[in-house]
Amino acid sequence: MDAIAQPPLARVDGEPYTQLPRDLYIPPDALEVFLETFEGPLDLLLYLIRRQNLDILDIPIATVTRQYMDYLALMRELRLELAAEYLLMAAWLAEIKSRLLLPKPTLAEMEEDDPRAELVRRLREYERFQQAAKVLDALPRLERETFVASAEPPCRESVRPPPPVGLNDLLAALREVLTRAELFGHHPIRRETLSVRERMSQVLERLDTLRFTAFTELFRPEEGRIGLVVTFLAVLELLREAVLELVQSEPFAPIYLRRQG
Amino acid sequence: MPALKTILEAVLLAAGEPLPLERLQKVFPEAEQPEREALRAALAELTVDYAGRGLELIEVASGFRVQVPGTFSPWVSRLWEERAATYSRALLETLALVAYRQPVTRGEIEEVRGVSVSSSIMKTLQERDWIKIVGHREVPGRPALYATTRAFLDYFNLKSLSELPPLAAPRDPDAIGAELDRRIAVPSSDSTTSTESPDD
Amino acid sequence: MPALKTILEAVLLAAGEPLPLERLQKVFPEAEQPEREALRAALAELTVDYAGRGLELIEVASGFRVQVPGTFSPWVSRLWEERAATYSRALLETLALVAYRQPVTRGEIEEVRGVSVSSSIMKTLQERDWIKIVGHREVPGRPALYATTRAFLDYFNLKSLSELPPLAAPRDPDAIGAELDRRIAVPSSDSTTSTESPDD
Numbered sequence: 001m002d003a004i005a006q007p008p009l010a011r012v013d014g015e016p017y018t019q020l021p022r023d024l025y026i027p028p029d030a031l032e033v034f035l036e037t038f039e040g041p042l043d044l045l046l047y048l049i050r051r052q053n054l055d056i057l058d059i060p061i062a063t064v065t066r067q068y069m070d071y072l073a074l075m076r077e078l079r080l081e082l083a084a085e086y087l088l089m090a091a092w093l094a095e096i097k098s099r100l101l102l103p104k105p106t107l108a109e110m111e112e113d114d115p116r117a118e119l120v121r122r123l124r125e126y127e128r129f130q131q132a133a134k135v136l137d138a139l140p141r142l143e144r145e146t147f148v149a150s151a152e153p154p155c156r157e158s159v160r161p162p163p164p165v166g167l168n169d170l171l172a173a174l175r176e177v178l179t180r181a182e183l184f185g186h187h188p189i190r191r192e193t194l195s196v197r198e199r200m201s202q203v204l205e206r207l208d209t210l211r212f213t214a215f216t217e218l219f220r221p222e223e224g225r226i227g228l229v230v231t232f233l234a235v236l237e238l239l240r241e242a243v244l245e246l247v248q249s250e251p252f253a254p255i256y257l258r259r260q261g
Numbered sequence: 262m263p264a265l266k267t268i269l270e271a272v273l274l275a276a277g278e279p280l281p282l283e284r285l286q287k288v289f290p291e292a293e294q295p296e297r298e299a300l301r302a303a304l305a306e307l308t309v310d311y312a313g314r315g316l317e318l319i320e321v322a323s324g325f326r327v328q329v330p331g332t333f334s335p336w337v338s339r340l341w342e343e344r345a346a347t348y349s350r351a352l353l354e355t356l357a358l359v360a361y362r363q364p365v366t367r368g369e370i371e372e373v374r375g376v377s378v379s380s381s382i383m384k385t386l387q388e389r390d391w392i393k394i395v396g397h398r399e400v401p402g403r404p405a406l407y408a409t410t411r412a413f414l415d416y417f418n419l420k421s422l423s424e425l426p427p428l429a430a431p432r433d434p435d436a437i438g439a440e441l442d443r444r445i446a447v448p449s450s451d452s453t454t455s456t457e458s459p460d461d
Numbered sequence: 462m463p464a465l466k467t468i469l470e471a472v473l474l475a476a477g478e479p480l481p482l483e484r485l486q487k488v489f490p491e492a493e494q495p496e497r498e499a500l501r502a503a504l505a506e507l508t509v510d511y512a513g514r515g516l517e518l519i520e521v522a523s524g525f526r527v528q529v530p531g532t533f534s535p536w537v538s539r540l541w542e543e544r545a546a547t548y549s550r551a552l553l554e555t556l557a558l559v560a561y562r563q564p565v566t567r568g569e570i571e572e573v574r575g576v577s578v579s580s581s582i583m584k585t586l587q588e589r590d591w592i593k594i595v596g597h598r599e600v601p602g603r604p605a606l607y608a609t610t611r612a613f614l615d616y617f618n619l620k621s622l623s624e625l626p627p628l629a630a631p632r633d634p635d636a637i638g639a640e641l642d643r644r645i646a647v648p649s650s651d652s653t654t655s656t657e658s659p660d661d
Contacts, residue, residue, distance in 0.1 A: 039551055040576030085576045125573055128629045132557035133550060135626045139617045144538075144545035145531035146618060147275035149516045150477035151316045152328035153337050162389055163348045165356075167417050171426050173350065174357035181373045198422035201363050201408035204396040242399040243364075243406065260399035263515070263532070271515030271533035276540055277477065288539040315463070315471030332463070333471035339488040340476055 041089030042126040044071065049123070056123050059116060061100060065093040092119070199234035204243065207259050215246070215255035265295060266303040266310075273318070273327045281324035352382045359392050360413070360425060364406035366398055383407075391416070465495060466503040466510075473518070473527045479615055481524035522614035522621060552582050559592050560613070561628050564606035566598055583607075591616065 038044045048067050049056060072090055099115040140146055203218060218231050235257065238244040247256040263271075272288050273280060282301070286294045295303075304325055308318045317330050329337055355378055358370045370378050386392045391413040397403040409422070419425065463471075472488050473480060482501070486494045495503075504525055508518045517530045529537055538545065548556075555578055558570045570578050586592045591613040597603040609622070619625065 039554065040574060042575035083576060089575070122573075122575065126575060129554055129557050129561070129573055130550075131629050132561055133553035136557050136560065136617070137548070137553050139619075139626075140531045141618065142528075142616045145534045147271075147529040147534075147537050148277075148477055149274035149474060149527040149529050150277045151274065151471075151474035152326055153340075153475035154329050154331040154334040163346050165348060165353065165416075167419075167426060169353055170357045170360065170417070173353035174361055176350075177354040177358065177374055180375065195421075195423050197361075197363050201395050204364055204406060204408070208395060243396055259396060263513075267513070267515045268533065268536050269515070271529045272537055272540060274474075274516055274527075275529045275533070275537045280540075284540070288536040313463075313467070315467045315469070316474055327474075329471045329475045333468065333475070336468050336472055336488040337475045340472060340480075340484070342487070 040083070041068075041086050042123060043130075044068065044086070045089070046123060046127060046130070056120055056127070059120070061093065061097050061116060065090075065097050068093055195230045196233045196237065199230050200238055203231070203234055203238060203257075204259075207244070207257065212256055212258045215257055218257070264303075265299065266306045269300070269303050270307055270327075273325060279321050279324035279326040284324065348385075349382075351376075351379070352385060355382050356386055356391060359386070359407045360409050360422070363408040363422075364395050365408075366404040366406055368404055370407075464503075465499065466506045469500070469503055470507055470527075473525060479521050479524040479526040484524065519618065520620050521618060522611040526615070549582075551579070552585065555582050556586060556591060556609075556613075559586070559607050560609050560622070560625060563608040563622075564595050565608075566604040566606055568604055570607075589616075 038047065045064065045068065046056075048064055049059060052063075054060065054064075069090060072086060075086075096115045096119060142148065206213060206218070215235070218235065219228050220231075221228075223231075235244065239246065242260060244257055245260050247258055248254075262268075268288070269285060272285065282297050285300055286297070289295060304318060311317050315329060315333060316327050318325060318327055320326075351374075354374055355370055358373055359365055362369065362373075367378055367383065383392075387394075389412075390410055392407050393410050394405040395408040396406045398406055414421065417425075468488070469485060472485065482497050485500055486497070489495060504518060511517050511527075515529060515533060516527055518525060518527050520526075551574075554574055555570055558573060559565055562569065562573075567578055567583065583592075587594075589612075590610055592607050593610050594605040595608040596606045598606055614621065614624075
């Protein structure tokens with residue numbers, strides 16, 4: 001534990017102090033720095049323990065408490081504002097010390113925890129996170145060890161993607177519009193075979209490019225009977241809607257379809 | 262120590278801005294600063310290395326800069342896509358009517374919806390390549406007949422229009438199952454059965 | 462069309478931030494989006510290509526990032542006048558507690574550190590986007606629970622919290638008790654110094 005390098009506690013006239021002077025005499029301005037060096041009472045206690053190369057598990061409470069109180073007295077003498085935590089720790093140390101001095105009366109109370117146990121637990125816990133902080137600080141991090149590599153992008157203008165639509169949205173929209181239409185009652189919508197309407201679109205599409213096609217060419221034998229019927233119905237519907245017309249030059253001649261107009 | 266051109270590559274990529282030769286020199290300790298000629302030679306090597314890659318080294322007014330060549334802008338620009346907006350209910354209803362009632366005229370859509378269909382909706386749907394004009398109805402005014410496109414089917418992962426969900430869609434079978442379980446669980450005197458009903 | 466890995470190189474360099482696989486997929490048009498496996502393979506190729514170069518490809522919490530390896534920091538850091546920020550022990554200890562103990566309340570941090578945590582430290586950590594409030598403990602006062610963010614992992618070159626170096630093993634409280642019992646079995650005043658060597 002003593003191997004852990006301590007940062008300089010203070011600089012006095014430019015001289016770095018890594019060890020507090022044994023006689024505890026610290027120039028006032030250095031003490032202020034010293035107070036900032038410690039992260040709190042646990043940190044100060046850990047420092048005192050490490051400095052004397054003691055085992056946390058066997059803290060000589062009387063000694064440590066005395067030293068701790070000396071520091072506190074000095075700080076107060078110098079009218080440094082002491083955080084309440086330091087005073088709380090002093091009270092706790094005094095309590096532990098007094099309990100250790102009491103004789104252990106009965107066997108039953110032998111079971112009682114060592115009054116130092118809680119202090120030891122907290123010191124060790126804090127020590128772990130002191131270590132963790134060092135480990136974290138040592139990790140390679142951006143802007144110190146590693147740097148984001150970037151190249152000037154060729155363009156910055158953003159693209160706005162078209163809105164996504166789900167099939168369910170579509171169905172919901174249709175249901176809604178049909179419900180609304182039914183409410184008004186003017187236009188009862190009857191469900192039509194989709195495939196006929198689809199085929200109507202396909203026939204029209206075909207005529208869009210060809211303008212003129214043989215009736216028989218619309219049929220695909222591989223679609224089977226259903227396919228033939230659907231195509232036939234589509235053609236009939238288109239005729240009824242006056243989109244198409246049938247042309248036959250003479251009886252039994254081939255029938256042609258063409259767009260009206 | 263890494264090669265000069267490798268150090269320059271690292272420095273230029275980390276900088277994120279054009280660096281003049283003087284600044285490139287200054288990334289080396291004073292005693293080791295390369296001559297400008299050495300720097301220029303190393304930068305020329307990098308330029309060659311980058312041929313056919315996703316980056317290029319160019320000299321601009323304020324120095325040398327690594328940039329992504331313009332040929333990559335189709336991909337790069339998609340990085341900053343804005344959030345997609347959503348379509349209006351009017352547009353979805355129009356699309357649904359074209360899908361289920363095609364070929365259909367705008368007037369027919371308006372009749373069912375009870376309101377007029379704005380031109381911008383028809384334009385948007387055509388620009389998205391989801392609907393197109395497949396003909397005209399031979400009535401006065403020869404209104405255009407709209408149908409859905411192949412791109413529409415592709416977008417919705419449909420092989421043909423017959424795969425569109427039927428209008429009177431049956432309820433989700435899972436939901437029906439859960440409903441049944443709930444109903445069956447009630448009359449049961451055994452309180453443990455209720456714990457067996459699936460969560461819904 | 463350029464090779465997949467070249468497109469990825471261009472996109473990653475243009476982005477200047479970590480990109481998850483999903484975002485890499487989305488720089489391709491809908492119909493041409495490569496599979497995640499293809500992307501991973503291309504990224505692996507890039508990783509190999511970058512060996513010994515001034516850049517490297519790493520995966521951090523938010524995705525894949527191209528960065529300048531730490532070996533170049535002596536040169537790169539000379540680019541800027543300012544030295545990289547150093548953080549106080551108080552800030553690092555607080556960050557370590559949030560990282561290893563998350564989700565954790567300010568009170569719990571103070572309990573371990575034995576001092577109150579200054580508001581400015583919590584503010585700095587949140588402004589750096591290293592920690593954030595993820596909820597509240599349901600006890601009187603509903604104290605905020607803090608956790609680290611993805612940006613924290615990104616910044617420290619980590620893919621997930623599990624990559625954090627392990628925390629020194631806690632000493633089992635029972636073991637501490639037993640050890641103490643053994644040592645004080647002979648009633649001793651606390652001034653008695655143990656002759657046993659420290660066991661750690």
